Structures are given as C-alpha cells and as structure tokens.
Amino acid sequence: xxxxxxxxxxxRAASLRRYMLRNRPEILLVPAIFVLIVAVWELLVKLLAVPxxxxxxxxxxxxxxxxxxxxxxxxxxxxxxxxEVLLGFAVGSVAGLVVGVIVTRFRLVERTVYPYVVAFQxxxxxxxxxxxxxxxxxxxxxxxxxxxxxxxxxxxxxxxxGLQSVDQDRxxxxxxxxxxxxxxxxxxxxxxxxPFIFAGLDxxxxxxxxxxxxxxFVGARAGLGxxxxxxxxxxxxxGTFAVLVVLSVMGLTxxxxxxxxxxxxxxxxxxxxxxxVGA
Amino acid sequence: xxxxxxxxIRIDGVSRTFVSKRGETVQALxxxxxxxxxxxxxxxVGPSGCGKSTLLKIIAGLIxxxxxxxxxxxxxxxxxxxxxxxxxQQPVLLPWRTVKANVMLPVEVLKLDRRDGERxxxxxxxxxxxxxxxNHYPMELSGGMQQRVxxxxxxxxxxxxxxxxxxxxxxxxxxxxxxxxxxxNIWSAYRKTVLFxxxxxxxxxxxxxxVVTMTARPGRxxxxxxxxxxxxxxxxxxxxxxxxxxxxxxxxxxNARGGLD
Numbered sequence: 198x199x200x201x202x203x204x205x206x207x208x209r210a211a212s213l214r215r216y217m218l219r220n221r222p223e224i225l226l227v228p229a230i231f232v233l234i235v236a237v238w239e240l241l242v243k244l245l246a247v248p249x250x251x252x253x254x255x256x257x258x259x260x261x262x263x264x265x266x267x268x269x270x271x272x273x274x275x276x277x278x279x280x281e282v283l284l285g286f287a288v289g290s291v292a293g294l295v296v297g298v299i300v301t302r303f304r305l306v307e308r309t310v311y312p313y314v315v316a317f318q319x320x321x322x323x324x325x326x327x328x329x330x331x332x333x334x335x336x337x338x339x340x341x342x343x344x345x346x347x348x349x350x351x352x353x354x355x356x357x358x359g360l361q362s363v364d365q366d367r368x369x370x371x372x373x374x375x376x377x378x379x380x381x382x383x384x385x386x387x388x389x390x391x392p393f394i395f396a397g398l399d400x401x402x403x404x405x406x407x408x409x410x411x412x413x414f415v416g417a418r419a420g421l422g423x424x425x426x427x428x429x430x431x432x433x434x435x436g437t438f439a440v441l442v443v444l445s446v447m448g449l450t451x452x453x454x455x456x457x458x459x460x461x462x463x464x465x466x467x468x469x470x471x472x473x474v475g476a
Numbered sequence: 477x478x479x480x481x482x483x484x485i486r487i488d489g490v491s492r493t494f495v496s497k498r499g500e501t502v503q504a505l506x507x508x509x510x511x512x513x514x515x516x517x518x519x520x521v522g523p524s525g526c527g528k529s530t531l532l533k534i535i536a537g538l539i540x541x542x543x544x545x546x547x548x549x550x551x552x553x554x555x556x557x558x559x560x561x562x563x564x565q566q567p568v569l570l571p572w573r574t575v576k577a578n579v580m581l582p583v584e585v586l587k588l589d590r591r592d593g594e595r596x597x598x599x600x601x602x603x604x605x606x607x608x609x610x611n612h613y614p615m616e617l618s619g620g621m622q623q624r625v626x627x628x629x630x631x632x633x634x635x636x637x638x639x640x641x642x643x644x645x646x647x648x649x650x651x652x653x654x655x656x657x658x659x660x661n662i663w664s665a666y667r668k669t670v671l672f673x674x675x676x677x678x679x680x681x682x683x684x685x686x687v688v689t690m691t692a693r694p695g696r697x698x699x700x701x702x703x704x705x706x707x708x709x710x711x712x713x714x715x716x717x718x719x720x721x722x723x724x725x726x727x728x729x730x731n732a733r734g735g736l737d
Contacts (some may be wrong), residue, residue, distance in 0.1 A: 364568070365569045366564050367568055367570070368565060369533075369562070369564070370562065370564065370568050370581075371581075371585060372556045372586045373536050373538060373556060373560060373561075373562035373639075374556070374558060374562075374581075374582040374586060374633065375556040375558045375586070376555055376556075376585045380585055384570070384581070384584070384585070385570065388570070388572050396644070398645075426648055439715075464572075464614065465571035465572050465615060467528055
C-alpha cells in the first residue's frame, strides 16, 4: 500500500500542476508579468542611458536594498514604521469601533455627533500632520496619533453602517423571547456587523501606512518616511526605491493578514467581493 | 365575574393604525376579536395587507395595539414575553451558529438550564428529522431544512403559544406540502396552542381546528370557520368533498370583500 502510494505521488503531483495551470493561470501569469516589467525596465534604462539619480535600473535598486539590509538601517527603520502603523491602527480602530457603537446605540448622540463626524471626515487628515507633530513632538507619539486619526474614520463609518443594516427579523427574533438590549447587541447586532467592520479594518490598515509615512515626512528622526527623505536629499534614488519596495511589501502583507483574519472570523460570508482600497 | 373555562388566548377588540409616509392614517386592524383554546390549532387566512402579520406581532408583544388588548392565560400582553415561540416567513437563522446553537438561542437568552435545553434541542431536532445536522451551519442546509430548524428553535423553551407567520411561504410547492404534514406531526407530539398565518386557504383548512378568515383595508374578521374534519389528517383529506366545501366557503368569504390579493 505504502509503496504504491509513494509511486503514485509524482504522477499525482504532475496532474495537480496541470489542473492548477488550467484553472488558475494567474498563478503563473502574475509572476511572469513582474519578470517582464523588471526586464523591460532594466533594458530601457540601460539602452536610453537614463542617469541613476533619475531612474535607477532594477539591479541598482536590488543592490541598494541588499546594502540597506546588510547595514541594518533598512530593518531598523522598517521596525520603527511598522510599530507606528500597528499602534496607530490599533488605537484608531478600537476608538472607531467604540465611538461607532455608542453613536448607533443612542439616537440623540447619533443626531448630534454625526454632522461633526461627516464634516471632519471631509478634512484630509494628513493635512493635520504638521499640527500633530507640533503638539506631540518628533518622536513616535505624533506618528501614532496621526495614524490613529486616519484609521479611525473608516472604522467609524463602517461600524455605523454595519450596525444600522442589521436584518429587522433577527432583532425581532431576539425580542420575541424577551432579550435585553445587551443580549441583542451581543448575539445579533455585533456579529451581523462584522463583515462591515472587516471592510473598515481593511481600509484602515492601508490608510495607516500612509498616515505613518506622511507624518514621518513632516518631522521625524527614524522610520521609512524619514529614510525616503534622507535618500532623496542625497540623490540616492535607488535607496528611495528600495524603501518603496519595503513599503509595498509591508502594505500588502498587512492587507493580506486582515483578509486572512476576516475569512477566519466571518467564515459564513462566502462571497469574496474584494473590498475597495483607495486613499 | 364568573369564572368560565378561560381561553388560552383572547384577542379582544384589537385595532392598529399606522401613519404612512405621506402622513395619512392607515387602519391596519379594525376591532379584531376571537379566542383560541388551549392546545388548539387556529389558522389565520386573508389577503396581503389584511394585517395578519401585524396581529401576530401584537400578540407577541413586539408592537403595541392602538386599541383593545390581547390576553394570554388571562394576563394582558404588555411587551415581549418569554413564553412564546415565533416562526418567521424566512428561517432567520444566525449564520455563525450551528444548527444546534441556533435552536439553543432562546435557552441562552432566557438563561434556562443548559442541560435541559440541550436535551430538548436534541429531541426537537430528532422530531424535525435533523439530528444528523446538529453541527452543520445553516448555509449547508436547504430552505425546508432551515425552516425546520426555525420551528425547533421556536419550541425549545417550551412556550405556551406558537406563532407562525407564513412559515412555508418561501418554500417550493413540494417542500411546502411535506412541511405541512411535518408540522401536524410536531403539533400532535407537543400539542401547543398554534396561531398559523397563511395565504393558502387549503393549507389553513388542512392544518386547523378553526380558520379565522380576514379581509383587508382595514383588516377585519369576516368569519371564524370551525373545521370539523377528523384527525389525524393526511393529504388524501384534501380530495374529499368536505374539505372542498370548507375551501370554497372561505374563498367565497374572501371574494365577497375584494378577493385574495
């Protein structure tokens, strides 16, 4: 038995590979396009002799990236930014969640507070970054505050939308057995709002990276935004690109983590309508 | 006041008015009165807009009556109660809970003894033929199965009254017929007082001891028809002339006032 299944393994692996290629060709196409773009980029930059301080070739960026890793500076600044992003995201999301719950719980609060929320939402939060740096200094605090402020609104808006769109039958079901408001919230309203909350978290995590970087641009002594500015100042465009690579990997990874948790928690939601991510 | 045999439920001059979006007052229910005896199966049949669902919600204490009152076991209904089972048109299962956890919901809300509740839930799932699906999630079940879970859930806390608001309305004809028979089985097993709202005259007659026939705009009781057909009943009953006479009598009542729908 064992030997036979061992012998079958290569054949099964091959058929699996063929199956994947037929049904999910993007598995091959996505990396292929990446390779193509990098190759064309490298070729064009070399052929047209573009100066390295305008657009470095990918090989140059790769070298800057490895230097950054080797000297430890890239790792160090990434760690600073990652902390700002995660802290700000956590503070902003929790605050958005709590305020959203309070706002929907009390009609009067909703009617009184919501106009301000809408008004404040139209203010580009990054425009407040200089003020926040003035108030909270060049350290990590000002970055966390800006990031939290940016992460707050997607959560708030989605929590409110989620809690307000709960199916009335579900609430009547709980009321029909004389449930308390708290039981209705715990057993129906909150779980029903979870898909919305995760849509908010997904937007918030991507916004958080933007918030941390912009805040570092305004005034910082460490972090990837700071590193971009230093590189730019020294006309080290390859170094800037290396930071951009790290930033995209960071953003993508955080987004995927949120999506993964989403699928785990909201397991009953089968339709994978990709959430809108945009700043 | 002389004490006679008390009706399990007394609906006493219940009216309900709504204010429409245009600011007009709409009378949904106009002085509805009838009694339901302990263990009796009463169907309410009528066109859409006759306020059948509103009446059920008033009985359940989910919305207040504008006038009149509902007495359950002699006590006026003043708000949501813990001794009523409600079955909705849609199954209204919570998708994050397993079948068993959905059935257990009233037990959790009412903080009843968990062990007793679990025993009852298991019994009820057995009765509705879903024992093997206790640990499945609702999305893995067909519409008919989901509605059976809804019925089991409405009975798990041993209510005195089962309110059913067009529970089979969203099912296909075959499943619907099957569920009607199944409901009769459940009813003979648990002998609850049932108020069953439906669009279907045949369904109303087939299930009930009495049929409350309602007309629309405003919702009024046209006649309470006593169905004197032997039990246990099976689908063959639907082909008998007696059954047909009841159905055509009720249809005539409804047509006299504008017809069904």
